[in-house]
Amino acid sequence: MHDSVEANNRTPSQPIIASVEPFIGSDYVKLESEMFWPKIWQVACRVEEIPKPGDYVTYDIADESIIVVRTAPDTIRAYFNVCQHRGRRLTKGCGHTSKFYCRFHGWTWDIKGENTFVLDREDWGEALNTENLRLKQVQVDCWGGWVWINMDPNCEPLQDYLAPVILRLDPFELSKMRYRWRQWLIFPSNWKVAIGAFIESYHLFASHPQLLRNPTGRRFWMQTEGRHAWHGDAGPRGGEASPAAGLSAARGQEGMDPRIAVADDLEMLWETLNAATTETFVKAAKRLVDELPAGATMEQVGAHLLSTARSDDAARGVIWPEVTIEQMIAGSAVWHVFPNTVMIVGLTTALCYRVRPNGTNPDSCIFEVYVIERFPEGQEPKTEWIYEPDPSEEKWRLILSQDFQNMGEVQRGMKSRGFPGIRPNPSQELSVVHFLKNLADYMGTNAPRPIRTEPSPVTDWCE
Numbered sequence: 001m002h003d004s005v006e007a008n009n010r011t012p013s014q015p016i017i018a019s020v021e022p023f024i025g026s027d028y029v030k031l032e033s034e035m036f037w038p039k040i041w042q043v044a045c046r047v048e049e050i051p052k053p054g055d056y057v058t059y060d061i062a063d064e065s066i067i068v069v070r071t072a073p074d075t076i077r078a079y080f081n082v083c084q085h086r087g088r089r090l091t092k093g094c095g096h097t098s099k100f101y102c103r104f105h106g107w108t109w110d111i112k113g114e115n116t117f118v119l120d121r122e123d124w125g126e127a128l129n130t131e132n133l134r135l136k137q138v139q140v141d142c143w144g145g146w147v148w149i150n151m152d153p154n155c156e157p158l159q160d161y162l163a164p165v166i167l168r169l170d171p172f173e174l175s176k177m178r179y180r181w182r183q184w185l186i187f188p189s190n191w192k193v194a195i196g197a198f199i200e201s202y203h204l205f206a207s208h209p210q211l212l213r214n215p216t217g218r219r220f221w222m223q224t225e226g227r228h229a230w231h232g233d234a235g236p237r238g239g240e241a242s243p244a245a246g247l248s249a250a251r252g253q254e255g256m257d258p259r260i261a262v263a264d265d266l267e268m269l270w271e272t273l274n275a276a277t278t279e280t281f282v283k284a285a286k287r288l289v290d291e292l293p294a295g296a297t298m299e300q301v302g303a304h305l306l307s308t309a310r311s312d313d314a315a316r317g318v319i320w321p322e323v324t325i326e327q328m329i330a331g332s333a334v335w336h337v338f339p340n341t342v343m344i345v346g347l348t349t350a351l352c353y354r355v356r357p358n359g360t361n362p363d364s365c366i367f368e369v370y371v372i373e374r375f376p377e378g379q380e381p382k383t384e385w386i387y388e389p390d391p392s393e394e395k396w397r398l399i400l401s402q403d404f405q406n407m408g409e410v411q412r413g414m415k416s417r418g419f420p421g422i423r424p425n426p427s428q429e430l431s432v433v434h435f436l437k438n439l440a441d442y443m444g445t446n447a448p449r450p451i452r453t454e455p456s457p458v459t460d461w462c463e
Helices: 002-009 026-035 163-172 191-198 245-246 256-274 279-286 296-314 327-330 393-413 430-443
Strands: 016-018 044-047 056-061 064-072 074-078 094-096 097-100 108-110 114-115 137-141 145-148 178-189 218-225 228-234 336-337 341-345 350-355 365-373 450-455
Touching: 016 430, 026 178, 026 430, 044 056, 044 064, 056 350, 064 145, 074 137, 074 145, 114 341, 163 218, 163 228, 163 327, 163 336, 163 341, 178 393, 191 350, 191 393, 191 430, 218 430, 256 279, 256 296, 256 393, 279 296
Parallel strands: none
Antiparallel strands: 016 450, 044 145, 056 064, 056 094, 064 074, 097 108, 108 114, 137 145, 178 365, 218 228, 228 336, 336 341, 341 350, 350 365
């Protein structure tokens, strides 16, 4: 896989420089509302949030608002969240309803979008009819247990848009996972700064040194797939690169007992992130010292851990998906699903991020983190979105608090007169370049092209 990454992703001959305008410009954010967000498939919610007919979620994106509602056991629809009379929004948040009622003048619609009441309708004569009173629909589809929306009536099918992601991640049966926890806050950075902190791992060396152990750090391979990108662990810096390194939880120092290293690393993830592993794996790892002899190799430790964790899960009613070693490597990678979702998928769990602009403020975003997991049938926890505005370690645990410490400072630093523009690593931060180029393709000629090469300020890197 690592060889294919090298072959399929051209490294630019000149250093890359990207304009700060897409990150700090108020005009750019307003243009995104016109040119970008209405034309892109994006996650609105999880299917589990609207299990019964009448359940709905309000999805706000930039200055637009969408109602996602289950209208029948097997049908989900989405509408622009606006009264067809004077433009008042109809819903806020989530809930259950049999009708959408405008609190301004009482106009009413059923959950299928048909108007059922207009006060003194006869005053309009023939001007009002079934068609022009109906709520305006938004394209909606489901994959992986998520509900996706697109405001463009002529958009490509979701299956085509997500094709490379579906190919790699379908084996993990993400639709069978349910929320374990979910939390959000409003953060003082542009949404692109926030998502950019999670689509590369080049930052681990300085931002999360506790994850590396090895003083030289790690290198990371990266692959672009259509609009999307994914990356993973290529091994110790200075060592022989191997994508299979991503299967090893341990980042142990040379000579360290791999039984202890694996157990320590999984427990650290559990304590400092509460994600990227499961309680089953943590408990099985703690038994490695008792169940394997001293001198066991990392390969033996990994195989034993997978076997015992699988048996432990099966005993409690959690059946693993059937995946190959190659598919497990794909799952151990970090996926950037363009534009604003990140997924780190495991055998029975996934850590996910979704970032949205907070209205049209270029210095603010809605940042959401959640974990989904496979549970025994009937034992899925009941969860709600928790708003936690304090970005501290106490409220968000160590790893996320470390990321938060960077994001706000990046947003402020980009406004400095001494900053010429961002210079992504052309190999290990290729996803950042890919992200900005894809964004520019949607934004058109009215927006500044974000990707340039030095020393020329006008030459596009991506042809």
